[in-house]
Amino acid sequence: MLAESATFSSGKATNIQLSISTKMSEMNEYQKVSEEQHKRVQTNPYGPNPSDYLSNVRSFQLIESTLREGEQFANAFFNTEKKIEIAKALDDFGVDYIELTSPVASEQSRADCEAICKLGLKAKILTHIRCHMDDARVAVETGVDGVDVVIGTSQFLRQYSHGKDMSYITKNAIEVIEFVKSKGIEIRFSSEDSFRSDIVDLLNIYKTVDKIGVNRVGIADTVGCANPRQVYELVKTLKSVVSCDIECHFHNDTGCAIANAYTALEAGAKLIDVSVLGIGERNGITPLGGLMARMIAADREYVLGKYKLHKLRDLENLVAEAVQVNIPFNNPITGFCAFTHKAGIHAKAILANPSTYEILSPSDFGLTRYIHFANRLTGWNAIKARVEQLNLNLTDDQIKEVTGKIKKLGDIRPLNIDDVDSIIKDYHADVSTPSMNATEGPAIDEEQSLLDTVKRPRLN
Secondary structure, eight states: OHHHHHHHHHHHHHHHHHHHHHHHHHHHHHHHHHHHHHHHOOSOTTSOOTTOTTOOTTSOEEEEOTTTGGGGSTTOOOOHHHHHHHHHHHHHHTOSEEEEOOTTSOHHHHHHHHHHHTTOOSSEEEEEEESOHHHHHHHTTTTOSEEEEEEEOSHHHHHHTSOOOHHHHHHHHHHHHHHHHHTTOEEEEEEESGGGSOHHHHHHHHHHHHHHTOSEEEEEETTSOOOHHHHHHHHHHHHTTOOSEEEEEEBOTTSOHHHHHHHHHHHTOOEEEEBGGGOSSTTOBOBHHHHHHHHHHHOHHHHHHHSOGGGHHHHHHHHHHHTTOOOOTTOTTTSTTTTEEOSHHHHHHHHHOGGGTOSSOGGGGTOOOEEOOSSTTOOHHHHHHHHHHTTOOOOHHHHHHHHHHHHHHHHHSOOOHHHHHHHHHHHHHHHHSOOOOOOSSOOOOHHHHHHHHHHSOOOO
């Protein structure tokens, strides 16, 4: 029994050794694969997957809809002069298309559409109409380069909006598309409320209009309900049944517009509808600036080579003023906090290498970063940078000491730059001037002394 047990144990040990050897071999093989993969890793970890053959992240286009979707924003009222100013600014920025309000919306809308078409802009001019021949006849006479046709396909819109079934929608779509094509201008057909529409209905009508020869088909998340996974699956599926380009329109009701737009491009969509500051119906659509932030992180060369990003701030200011809103503090790129660094460890790393805490470079947008050093969270590296800006000479130990003084005052009350500069300059004066040691006299309250320091007027 003992011998058998010993033999068993010996065999078990051998098996364990073999198992370990196999595992080590697998690990070595894994290591080889990993090393090989490492050689192919992109320098930009946020770029598109090079093996994703569907992706248009490096070849996307923008359909700018501030003058269409943006007019549906609660505060929006653009007169003709303002529309022309915005259209020129969008064109200067480099958008591929500018989409305008339907010319049948009002007499002035038609006149504005005709006026913008006569500007001779580089961007192609589109107008957005219902899937109806009356609208199409008016649209093609305005001088636009293309017509965006839309009709609701979800059960909600078919029942409560236009009351038409899919047979009627298909018949009308064919008629309108063939008419617009006969005029030699671009045509896009889009379903409205795509993500709440029956997938069979969607694919059938998209295949039909694709065969007729539309330039683009559109997917619209009209109520902002879609998530990135749903977007990827629908766009990828649609990509497999149509040969034309795919355009996507995402509302931001649930905060997914930018993520959905990027995912759509990954899945094979080519064009994304955007507006300045995301203004539009309800909570708006994919914001131009926000999408630029996402796309430049993915492919800096493509974005910089195509769009004038340094024009973004002026463009957003123009629209913000027109619709009477403030640019949010956390707005991508142009929010006043976008490139502000406050915490000490952040400031230290930023001063050493900005890429440590910045995936975007402010210089790409004509902006600069700001190290917020006037606060109790500041670090001595940030104060050192300020000392150098003031052309003062202090050792690292002295800078650490004066940083401590700044932090103490920051615990008492909010600070501003003048507060910090006063403390630094007074400290520098103290350490630069020989002083007599006091042997007598009342003790000095350091906190009160700091408060007195920043209250004293200074002669510069």
